[in-house]
Amino acid sequence: MLQKLVGGLIFSGILFSQTTANPQFSVIGDLVMDQINDSPKLSSSGVEIAIQGNVNPFARADVYLHKHNDESPIELEEAVLTIERGLPLGLGLRLGKFRPDLGRINKVHAHLFPFIEAPTGMKKVLGEEFWAPTGVEANILLPLPWYSNVSVGYFDSGIRGDIHEGEGESHDLEQNHDHNHGEEKQDFALSGRWSHFFDLNDINHIEIGTSGYLGDKNILVGADLKYKWRPNKYKSLTLEVEIFQYACWDDGPEDLYQNNCTGTYYGMVNYQFNKSYNIGVIGEVWVHQEEDEISPALFIGYSPVEESAVFRLKIGQVNHFYLPGEDKIKQDLIVTAQLIWSLGPHKPHRY
């Protein structure tokens, strides 16, 4: 029902708008060489196609399609109508299929990661492609003397949370909903984020946020922080930290059992030191009852022509711990290289 309502709203918004200008089309593609240190293999995640534009003076629409480099059909990543102006109380609305405002990382598309791949723990909690359900999200700037934004959303499907894989049951809720089985959905989810942004001065900025999520079978709380120092166009230092605590259950919250709880954290420092180069480190931690993972990595980015093409290299070590307290029993060194290019205005930023 909700999906029909949202679809109808987007359709009517587009249909009745008086726009005559064409939307912006962008394509982002990549080439990845994985396991360079072991058995190098070339691959591509396919292409992301973005169609973006204003629907009318008050709203814009963004559609992201992903064609994976295989036989699978084109996948709809996001199709969202964003009402930015015209609503009372400075209210903003997003309607459609989109990535909700849950933590910092959930809204970030993969090509924007300077560290090539999303942190493992985040993918385990939010899903391989992150959480992009269908629903409605309202946001408002609070009347405070600084930027303070509250977002609250209602969605028809929950976080994928594939920490259950291998346990003989699947909570792969989002996957069920992505293939037009809207009528069969029995799920719901609420999410919210409260974020604050402070200018420490002209070149130092800090953003902090807290997030919460409640589905009918899982719950998540999170916190995030981003600090950026940017003295000029070609020099910046970025520090990002994000934490998620996630839990799920079968029959009710009282049946919550320990091995369905997980914590995932990552911290990143990225230093852009001239027009073309950046270097950084990332540390990822994923804590689960059966398997913990700690993965530090170094990454380097090179962007020869502004933001139209970026070359990235990541050298990381994954340390697996299969039982808490036990010595680490497996270490993997992973070296990955990526070339990412863009056509059109939707750029693969290197920050």
Add this chain to the structure above:
Amino acid sequence: MKKQIILFTLLSFCFGKVRVVTSTTDLADIVKTIGGDRVTVTSIARGNQDPHYVEILPSYMFKVKKADIYFMVGMELDLWAKSIINGSRNRHIDVVDCSIEIEKMEIPTGTVDARMGDIHRFGNPHYWLDPKNGKRIAKLIAEKLTNAEPKSSDLFRQNLDAFNLQLDKAILDWEKRFVNLQGKKLIYYHNSWPYFSNYFGLETVEFLEPKPGITPSPAKLNHIIQRIKSDDIKVIASESYFSDRVPKFIASKTGVKTVKLAQSVGAMEGADSYIHLFETNLKILSQAFGVEHD
């Protein structure tokens, strides 16, 4: 009690004014001159910042949230302004494109695509660097401020007349003092200066960037070095936000003088107002070329 009175006075003082946000410091300075004490004005880009690229910060949206007017440069220079304005969710704001009355230069013809670098489809957007365009901008700003606060229309008109008079006097002065700059050949780093060069009679020979926004390649540098030698070019001028590594390298090979110019108000010491922006740049260039000025 005393503190409360001061706070109340300050609040009433601030809230009674026309609240203006501009994309650049040049527009902010003109707004301040025309609006006087009837406006509060904030610029999003700093003077020493590249106006093509401004990172969209939530705090900018917060600044625009309560503004009455937003003055943008337009011509796709400050494309980022749109995201800031929309993100502010200010449904009452009057967004003004200051390029509407400008006689535009270098409007590309034929197919425009990424092969041409970071090109602007609607012409070169650095139009405020022609002082005559400063008068056009000021006229538009006075109109919009009058719409926002009709009761102060006399003040805005007086301030506009005073600005025009001051600028006319400065132009006459510059035309006399810097007449020897006319016909001087120079190389710019980026194509920010066609309006400036055209007005003051400077001859642009080359740009260090092979295409707008593209870093000069070794082949391009070699070409520039040969050109400086063959055409006896004396000066390379670059915007204040560029690194001087490349100009200095060329200088080490050719002996050419390298200078930085203020592309906007506040970009460099001395360029603290729209009129002083020209004064500062003309002085820097005349010193670099070794031509006399008072």
